[in-house]
Amino acid sequence: MTATPRTAVVIGCGTTGTSVALALTAAGTSVALVDDDPGAVAEAAALGAGTAWTPGLPPADLVVVSTAPSAVADAVHDAQSRGLGHVYTDTAATKDIVCAEAELRGCDLKGYVPGHPLAGADAPGRDDADAARFTGRPWVVCPYETTPAWALETVDALIAACGAHRVDLAPHVHDRIAAELSHAPHLIAAAYTTRFADSSEAFLRLAGEELQAAVRTAGGDPWLWGDVLAHNAGPVADVLDRVAGELARAAAVLREGDSCAPLELAPTLQEGRRGQLALQRAGHGRTARDAPAGGRG
Incomplete structure (x- = not known):
């Protein structure tokens, strides 16, 4: 060494x-x-x-x-x-x-x-x-x-x-991976949490720890994150397009108000569950060498 x-x-x-x-x-x-x-x-x-x-x-x-x-x-x-x-x-x-x-x-x-x-x-x-x-x-x-x-x-x-x-x-492989695992999730979390910026404290007290965990990354410095996203624009935009497509399809199903909605939403929910379990398994499979320091992602 x-x-x-x-x-x-x-x-x-x-x-x-x-x-x-x-x-x-x-x-x-x-x-x-x-x-x-x-x-x-x-x-x-x-x-x-x-x-x-x-x-x-x-x-x-x-x-x-x-x-x-x-x-x-x-x-x-x-x-x-x-x-x-x-x-x-x-x-x-x-x-x-x-x-x-x-x-x-x-x-x-x-x-x-x-x-x-x-x-x-x-x-x-x-x-x-x-x-x-x-x-x-x-x-x-x-x-x-x-x-x-x-x-x-x-x-x-x-x-x-x-x-x-x-x-x-x-370099381009790094940026594709970073877009999937970090950059796009940050922007998605930030976009969602804009809804809470002017909400009352009484309303926000009803939020659970699950929501806090899901949007934790939105607390990053806006200028620094803007710089990162601009430097990885193409890969991040590709991820956002895919996620936006999934959400748009789900919104259309829900607006239909059809009795088949649970069946039509099932593929997305099932794939989401499979993805979450895959991430969970990867986390459990980490050795001490792989484990996040201080709980950081």
Whole structure:
């Protein structure tokens, strides 16, 4: 196993970036923190995630870019231009456009390994930052064809320090999977919970825990999620079209008021139950290595 990086720079002190920095610091890495907001750096440093980056530091073994997808290519290019490190990776929740933008931007692709830890969405605050956030979770890596072994070894060491396990995927495959398992469900939950924004508290007290669990992801940061969805627009739209078709058919059956409605709704309900059971089995089949950290999806 490759040794844990001795030094690292983490760019972006949101939940994910701070969690990466905490995990690296716990593993013995000296971490320098960078963020456009000095207050974010101060808060992350106060949590023990590292210290503020200062000019004159030698190039770090690893630079982790933990920004919104739209900012990744510029952040990687800027960091490489300034010589902040030897190997670069990111944590953005979309990969196809990010990888293409990095190439078009002129980033040094031999030193850049696109990645995405699957441990819940990022957020601008640090309340949920946790060194164990990635423990047992998949960490997707989307290397270019020209990515050298030494760059992958450094990213492997990062993943090991965070307690995650590496999964290699092509960028477009990653985005299709993310659309199905995360991005479209978030937008569906957000669309549904718009109905409750102006509801009375007395009405909402009647909601059960099942509804709270079903729409939990709608609580994510709107700007960050908007950026993610825009960077995975095609795959997410495809999922939404399929779900909208199912719902439209169900609505038509219900409006008919026909006595056959239960029979006509049964296929959708049955397939939904099969899907829920499949997810449940996958969850039960997880080993300690696969289990979500702190209940995160």
